[in-house]
Amino acid sequence: MVREFNESQPIYRQLRDRVVAMMLDGGLKEGDPLPSVRQVAAELTVNPLTVLKGYQELVDEELIEKRRGLGMFVKAGASKLLLKAEREKFLTEEWPRVYAMVQRLGLSAEELLRVGAKAAKKGALEL
Numbered sequence: 001m002v003r004e005f006n007e008s009q010p011i012y013r014q015l016r017d018r019v020v021a022m023m024l025d026g027g028l029k030e031g032d033p034l035p036s037v038r039q040v041a042a043e044l045t046v047n048p049l050t051v052l053k054g055y056q057e058l059v060d061e062e063l064i065e066k067r068r069g070l071g072m073f074v075k076a077g078a079s080k081l082l083l084k085a086e087r088e089k090f091l092t093e094e095w096p097r098v099y100a101m102v103q104r105l106g107l108s109a110e111e112l113l114r115v116g117a118k119a120a121k122k123g124a125l126e127l
Helices: 011-024 037-044 048-060 078-105 109-126
Strands: 064-067 071-074
Touching (some): 011 078
Antiparallel strands (some): 064 071
16 A cells, blocks of 8 residues: 555545545455454554544444454445446536536547557556
């Protein structure tokens, strides 16, 4: 996990979002264990309660489950549920702002697709 945090939202929320990104990117699959609270806290030099709070949000969202004595694991069906929720969040919260900016700048769909394809190709080469 990336060690840097921004000040725009609480650290526990940023931790939650990082785990979500790992799930969406395929880094964490259904049934995979999450790193332990202590391990993440030590690695990122944050309070273990902060990590636990971030994990608890994922439990509350039914994306991960606690297994007593074993740790926390990505739940079966979590990827599908997460993708649906994140798409909805993007379409209702982020897309309207992006669309308004596209309109203000007078960008065409063709231009956006061309630049996006170029950026995706460049990103693939860097991996």
